[in-house]
Amino acid sequence: MRKEAAAPQLAGTGNEVSEKLSGASLELRERIRPYLYVAPAMLFFGLFFFFPIVYVIYLSFFDWSLLNLEEMEWVGFANFTALFMEEDFQQVLGNTLVYTVATVGLGICLSFLLALWLNRKAKVYGIVQAAVFSPHIVSLVSVAMLWMWLMDPQYGLLNALLEWVGLPGYTWLSDTKSAMISLILVSIWKGVGYNTLVFIAGMQSIPRDIYEAAELDYSSWWRTLTRITIPMLSPTMFFLLVINTVSSFQVFDTIYIMTQGGPVNSTNMLVFYIYEQGMDFYNGGAASAASVILLVMVGLLTLLQFRLMEKKVHYR
Amino acid sequence: MAQVVLKQVSKTFSNQQVVKGIDLLIPDGSFTVLVGPSGCGKSTTLRMIAGLESVGGGEILIGEQKVNQLPPGKRDVAMVFQNYALYPTMSVYDNIAYGLRNRGTPKKECKALVEEISEIVGLTPYLARKPSQLSGGQRQRVALARAMVKKPKVFLMDEPLSNLDAKLRNQMRVELTSLHKQLGSTFIYVTHDQVEAMTMGDQIVVMSEGDIMQVAAPLELYQEPDNLFVAQFIGSPAMNIVADGENSPLVWGFRPEKAQLLPESAVSAAATEQRTLRGTVVSREILGADSLCHVNTDKGRVIVKVDTETSIQMGAHVQVAVHVNHVYEFDRTTGKRTGKAAGRAQQQALAGGVL
Numbered sequence: 277m278r279k280e281a282a283a284p285q286l287a288g289t290g291n292e293v294s295e296k297l298s299g300a301s302l303e304l305r306e307r308i309r310p311y312l313y314v315a316p317a318m319l320f321f322g323l324f325f326f327f328p329i330v331y332v333i334y335l336s337f338f339d340w341s342l343l344n345l346e347e348m349e350w351v352g353f354a355n356f357t358a359l360f361m362e363e364d365f366q367q368v369l370g371n372t373l374v375y376t377v378a379t380v381g382l383g384i385c386l387s388f389l390l391a392l393w394l395n396r397k398a399k400v401y402g403i404v405q406a407a408v409f410s411p412h413i414v415s416l417v418s419v420a421m422l423w424m425w426l427m428d429p430q431y432g433l434l435n436a437l438l439e440w441v442g443l444p445g446y447t448w449l450s451d452t453k454s455a456m457i458s459l460i461l462v463s464i465w466k467g468v469g470y471n472t473l474v475f476i477a478g479m480q481s482i483p484r485d486i487y488e489a490a491e492l493d494y495s496s497w498w499r500t501l502t503r504i505t506i507p508m509l510s511p512t513m514f515f516l517l518v519i520n521t522v523s524s525f526q527v528f529d530t531i532y533i534m535t536q537g538g539p540v541n542s543t544n545m546l547v548f549y550i551y552e553q554g555m556d557f558y559n560g561g562a563a564s565a566a567s568v569i570l571l572v573m574v575g576l577l578t579l580l581q582f583r584l585m586e587k588k589v590h591y592r
Numbered sequence: 593m594a595q596v597v598l599k600q601v602s603k604t605f606s607n608q609q610v611v612k613g614i615d616l617l618i619p620d621g622s623f624t625v626l627v628g629p630s631g632c633g634k635s636t637t638l639r640m641i642a643g644l645e646s647v648g649g650g651e652i653l654i655g656e657q658k659v660n661q662l663p664p665g666k667r668d669v670a671m672v673f674q675n676y677a678l679y680p681t682m683s684v685y686d687n688i689a690y691g692l693r694n695r696g697t698p699k700k701e702c703k704a705l706v707e708e709i710s711e712i713v714g715l716t717p718y719l720a721r722k723p724s725q726l727s728g729g730q731r732q733r734v735a736l737a738r739a740m741v742k743k744p745k746v747f748l749m750d751e752p753l754s755n756l757d758a759k760l761r762n763q764m765r766v767e768l769t770s771l772h773k774q775l776g777s778t779f780i781y782v783t784h785d786q787v788e789a790m791t792m793g794d795q796i797v798v799m800s801e802g803d804i805m806q807v808a809a810p811l812e813l814y815q816e817p818d819n820l821f822v823a824q825f826i827g828s829p830a831m832n833i834v835a836d837g838e839n840s841p842l843v844w845g846f847r848p849e850k851a852q853l854l855p856e857s858a859v860s861a862a863a864t865e866q867r868t869l870r871g872t873v874v875s876r877e878i879l880g881a882d883s884l885c886h887v888n889t890d891k892g893r894v895i896v897k898v899d900t901e902t903s904i905q906m907g908a909h910v911q912v913a914v915h916v917n918h919v920y921e922f923d924r925t926t927g928k929r930t931g932k933a934a935g936r937a938q939q940q941a942l943a944g945g946v947l
Contacts, residue, residue: 494665
């Protein structure tokens with residue numbers, strides 16, 4: 277439309293050559309215009325997202341230290357092979373997987389049950405909803421500090437409660453077996469409110485008349501749940517599964533504050549390992565390689581989730 | 593098949609009584625239409641019969657059984673919702689079979705029933721599809737099939753055609769009435785559309801503000817309205833209502849199609865048998881074969897339906913003449929009909945039969 281409108285104006289100049297040139301430059305301008313619109317966003321994205329990814333991949337092929345950035349030695353895949361050979365790293369990968377499966381699995385199940393219970397109209401449920409959601413708005417550092425106190429073997433509330441009911445106290449964060457469980461517990465406690473809220477929103481978007489039709493179809497509570505509610509919540513579940521998985525893989529704050537990866541590496545996970553390698557041991561090569569592994573793992577897992585769930589998820 | 597009886601049924605939502613103790617008998621095998629403007633309590637009444645709404649007061653009987661405390665699934669009723677309320681994650685087949693499976697119908701029988709019903713409503717090629725892959729009309733059929741497959745005593749329908757376009761609505765109207773004849777079950781149908789009510793129902797229940805205004809067959813409702821509300825609600829365009837004076841205890845009305853437009857100077861041969869109003873033609877709406885003439889009279893504006901071919905000048909001074917047999921009188925304060933002309937419906941029916 278704009279071109280058509282411009283044409284008579286150009287014809288009015290009476291100069292055929294300049295007319296052709298103007299026409300060509302106008303066309304060029306039209307073609308460039310959309311790119312100009314998205315350029316600021318693309319620049320931002322490229323500078324702070326795309327470039328770091330490419331650069332860290334590049335760095336992962338070098339042996340380098342943060343203390344001496346001048347000396348970078350090309351080592352090819354050596355950083356990767358060294359990592360996979362290292363027992364500590366294998367344990368880190370295992371820990372990350374256990375932590376992710378446990379927090380995502382238990383977290384989503386618990387949130388779903390809570391949402392089922394809280395998806396009612398009475399005021400009291402609204403209050404409980406707010407209470408369940410509140411950990412989500414507290415900073416993770418505060419949450420970690422709070423739980424460190426709760427789990428303190430000597431002065432902690434949890435052990436005090438255990439003693440009160442006549443059970444022996446527990447070494448929550450200083451035992452190789454229970455430290456991971458403690459971290460999982462904190463993560464679920466922090467995330468359950470958000471997940472529950474998303475589930476409740478999903479449940480409330482299911483039209484009421486579908487439930488009424490089910491009632492008239494003599495559908496039991498269980499069948500309504502499994503045949504109607506859960507299938508209709510599949511997009512919500514899928515969304516939560518993806519974002520919870522990604523964030524579990526990136527856990528750092530709680531480990532840094534509560535366990536520092538210990539005891540005996542039992543709570544060390546990928547992001548904390550990257551931090552340790554880069555900032556504590558100045559081993560830039562290993563840190564970069566581990567970052568690339570994290571990127572690939574999260575990417576692959578998300579892709580896998582999309583592929584597997586695609587057909588199971590019902591989008592309205 | 594069963595009759596449905598409502599005895600003093602009422603319902604209150606947050607201090608507002610939306611159904612005010614109604615008594616109603618819905619005969620076995622009838623096509624009863626509950627009609628009225630929005631908020632008149634028709635849908636609430638239907639939902640109480642379905643069991644989706646608790647009964648505030650009174651009793652509901654389906655057949656001989658009091659159903660007040662029975663859950664919806666045990667009332668042996670099926671309902672078609674305004675938005676169809678199909679299960680979006682299930683295929684058409686599963687949508688239809690869901691109710692049967694919940695009742696423990698054997699797989700083979702279930703399959704046979706679903707296939708039989710799908711054949712009747714023309715859904716056989718679409719059984720594997722999801723509702724989202726169907727057109728509005730097809731979804732409507734799935735909703736119908738889902739209701740039919742259970743072979744319920746009573747079919748309940750809550751404005752099931754309101755989401756369809758005009759053409760499909762007309763087609764489904766005919767299909768629903770023939771389906772009713774075929775099944776012979778009791779149908780209770782809720783609509784706000786009086787044309788739908790008149791064309792489909794054999795018993796029409798006109799409701800307003802939680803009360804029943806009149807229960808009658810379509811023709812009787814049109815010809816013998818009990819009160820002002822029914823007179824103005826049934827018929828399109830609505831009945832003209834005029835008052836003879838501020839202090840007159842009565843108002844009178846006539847249907848636009850029963851009045852004649854005469855030149856101002858015309859002297860009617862049977863003046864004593866006619867009531868006339870003098871006025872000016874202010875506008876004309878052409879509907880096709882007929883036109884609606886809006887006439888400003890000294891007693892207010894009235895509408896007269898005339899043949900489109902009749903030539904009428906805008907601004908022409910005319911007389912609106914109505915035969916006294918077609919005049920309805922109502923009490924101004926109560927709205928109740930006075931001096932109801934007896935036997936008009938029967939006479940008309942007879943005349944129709946002869947023609």
